[in-house]
Amino acid sequence: MKYYKFEPEKPGQCEVRLFASETIYREIEQDSLQQLFNARELPGVLGVVGLPDIHLGYGLPIGGVMVCDVDKGVISPGAVGFDINCGVRLLSSNLEVEHIKEKTEELSQVMKQDIPAGVGSESRQSFSRKEFSKIVEQGLPYTVSELNYGTEEDIQNCEENGHIPGADFSKVSAKAYDRGKTQLGTLGGGNHFVEIQKIDQIYDSENEHIKDINPGNAAFMIHTGSRGFGHQIAQDYIDRAKNKIQSYAFDLPGKNLASFPFSSKEGQNYFRAMACAANFAFANRQLLTEQLRRTVQRIFPEARLNLVYDLTHNIAKKETHVISGSPREVLVHRKGATRLAKNGLALIPGSMGTGSFLVTSLNSEATVLSFESVAHGAGRTMGRREAKRTITDQQHRDSIRGIKVVSGSNSSLLDESPLAYKNVDTVIESLQKTELARPLLRLKPLAVLKG
């Protein structure tokens, strides 16, 4: 099997596993590898994994997985990150690109009108405090079945059925609620988007999970998270972890990996608040989906958009994995990392000008050793600031030619240029070489609404 293994340096320490091609491995910054080594210094860490889209993050690198013992291990708000349950969903459609092509421009303008986008964007609908608390505690089963946003099929095609158990709204600060109450059904900024895509290539038409997906049809991809609500929850508990660290019996490896013992009161409080943010994000993507369905139907009344899958890539979850040969319940932190769905599928979005992929698990030994994780996207090669400083407007325009880009904000989008990201093809190649996943569909962007 082909992965980079870094043996334990102390007794009881776990190995670090890096799943990357040699080409990608040579490009990885030493600092992001160091973040993986820092992670295994924490108590009760049973596994640390890097994926081919790895780059420097806050505490844990983006493209990083940290697995902890549920009794003796920790939970780290920094290892989940600021955008709790940032995630991606793919919707297939019955629209043929050839048929809708001349109206792509019109459709993207209508999307811009209908979908609140950009930092600070606010919901068009409002929810009572009681409704809000049920949305964040119960996720999609409440949002879909009680508030009538979408279908039972939407719930079934969502990771964890759109509900992280254990969510407790009383563990969420008033400030987080205040920021979040007007943000359900909004896209946000940064790398968040709604994209119109073409099913460009099918690699395995026999696969049962894509038998209803036709080449040449349009698809829609939504990428967003828990907005200011999750950001505030992350900030609240990161501050608390940093303040509390001296009272715990472990040293802090890298200041931003501040953690609570998972079994402690504080650790449980963070888990319960984080679960609220996760459920918020599932509901957010669901509300955006329902809006998008109405928006597309304004132009194409016959349009039907079906959820292929919704997956999160910033979260800590209780899952069962095989550790040293036997299955047990563990706490898995994934930052910029995706868990393969039960049916084996995963989504790998590219940057704004490049293709995205639907992949499927290779069900290999590597799948077990990665804790069923794959990359979450292309992965940055440049930080936001560096991108804005070094990429010119002309270079950026050239890199996205042929794709209609509309934006909810006035920012330059240079920090989201394809030139600031790895080529997604090299990430897919790495997933294949390391026996984690193979591509099923390639999705080509036609138009994108950015935040």
Add this chain to the structure above:
DNA sequence: ATGTTC
């Protein structure tokens, strides 16, 4: 990522 260096 983010009421974008609260």
